[in-house]
Amino acid sequence: MDDAELVRAIEDNTAELLLTMGAAGGGRQRSADGVRWTLGGSPLDYHNAVVSCAVDDGDAADRLIAESLEELKELRVPGCWHVGPSMRPLDLGERLVAGGFSYGGPEPGMALRLAELREAEVAGLRVERLAEVDQLAVWAQTLGQGFGEGVKEAEWVTSVYWRLGLADPWRHYVGYLEDEPVATATVFLAAGVAGLYFVMTVPEARRRGIGAAITAAVLRDARDSGVEYAVLGASPAGRSVYAGLGFRELCAVHLYEWALPEE
Numbered sequence: 001m002d003d004a005e006l007v008r009a010i011e012d013n014t015a016e017l018l019l020t021m022g023a024a025g026g027g028r029q030r031s032a033d034g035v036r037w038t039l040g041g042s043p044l045d046y047h048n049a050v051v052s053c054a055v056d057d058g059d060a061a062d063r064l065i066a067e068s069l070e071e072l073k074e075l076r077v078p079g080c081w082h083v084g085p086s087m088r089p090l091d092l093g094e095r096l097v098a099g100g101f102s103y104g105g106p107e108p109g110m111a112l113r114l115a116e117l118r119e120a121e122v123a124g125l126r127v128e129r130l131a132e133v134d135q136l137a138v139w140a141q142t143l144g145q146g147f148g149e150g151v152k153e154a155e156w157v158t159s160v161y162w163r164l165g166l167a168d169p170w171r172h173y174v175g176y177l178e179d180e181p182v183a184t185a186t187v188f189l190a191a192g193v194a195g196l197y198f199v200m201t202v203p204e205a206r207r208r209g210i211g212a213a214i215t216a217a218v219l220r221d222a223r224d225s226g227v228e229y230a231v232l233g234a235s236p237a238g239r240s241v242y243a244g245l246g247f248r249e250l251c252a253v254h255l256y257e258w259a260l261p262e263e
Contacts, residue, residue: 001192001229007251010109010231011084012191014253015051018082022047024160028071035064039071042156044149045078045257053087061089065099072258080104081256096256104255107233110247114194114223114230118246120212122177127185127217130172136161139174142181147200157198171221175214177205183214187222194222196232212241219245 001009019038023029027041027048034055039048050068055061065081072079081101083092097103130139136158144154164170169190175183182205188195196219201210219230233253234242243249 003250006111006193006229006231007085007109009191009193009229010111010233010251011052011086011253013188013193013195013231014082014233016190017188017195017197018047018049018051020164021157021160022049024163025156028075033064034060035068037068039068039079040075040077043077044153044156045080045259046148046255047156048072048075048077048079050079050081053081053083053092056088058089058091058095061092061095062099065096065101069100069258076260078257078259080258082107083254083256084109085251093254093256101256101258104257106252106254107235108239108249109231109251109253110234110239110242110249111193111229111231112219112242112245112247114219114228116246117216117219117223117230118244120209120216120245122209122213124177125183125210125213125217126176127173127183127214128176129218129221130166130174133162133166135174136172138181139172139184142174142202143184143198143200145200145202147184147198171218173214173218173221175201175210175217177210183210185214185218187218189222189227193229193231194219194227196230199238211238212245215242216245 022038022041025041027038036052037050140158144151171187173185186198
């Protein structure tokens with residue numbers, strides 16, 4: 001893949017993940033009039049998501065923004081537009097702010113040719129891919145200790161994965177140190193690449209290289225099964241870790257959020 005193809009794969013992999021998880025959570029799906037979204041399937045703003053918009057008429061974009069906001073209000077859930085490089089119109093971000101959304105910042109889009117993956121290891125770390133859905137309980141308990149919205153996010157994500165199962169395109173991993181679960185990661189195979197998600201190390205085990213080590217381990221697994229490229233959206237804390245493994249930053253996906261008013 002060239003860089004332009006990788007940028008599109010970054011967008012498409014995340015879009016497919018959000019749409020699939022949203023549908024499994026019972027969200028309302030829309031794929032018409034130049035827009036795709038999944039709304040109402042999650043208590044989390046990131047996952048009630050507008051994932052693509054391709055309209056050239058500003059008035060049409062404003063109508064779609066208003067319709068997404070009305071649907072979020074009706075469903076009584078927070079939500080988010082994920083505005084990637086392919087989305088139109090070019091002033092979509094300004095229109096979202098004018099339409100009632102708040103700018104939540106950029107999420108750097110990064111990609112790696114897996115043949116160029118740099119190794120990272122931590123002595124004693126054992127990384128296991130989940131083979132039975134019952135193992136999701138350990139994955140959830142570990143994730144809830146420090147990822148995103150904590151237990152709330154871990155419980156919702158795990159309920160979705162119970163429904164979706166553990167077969168490809170989903171691969172979930174737990175990292176153990178001295179038989180204690182200390183890290184998580186998920187790989188989602190879509191758009192011709194391996195998307196990396198839910199990479200987290202429990203707070204008491206951080207700053208020991210575990211995040212890099214579990215990432216390298218799950219990407220070796222993807223590479224060994226024939227996948228050539230990996231993509232991800234980096235957090236501020238993870239950006240340098242991924243760069244150290246060989247990932248290159250190729251784009252940004254800008255988040256525009258709407259929160260439920262406080263009662």
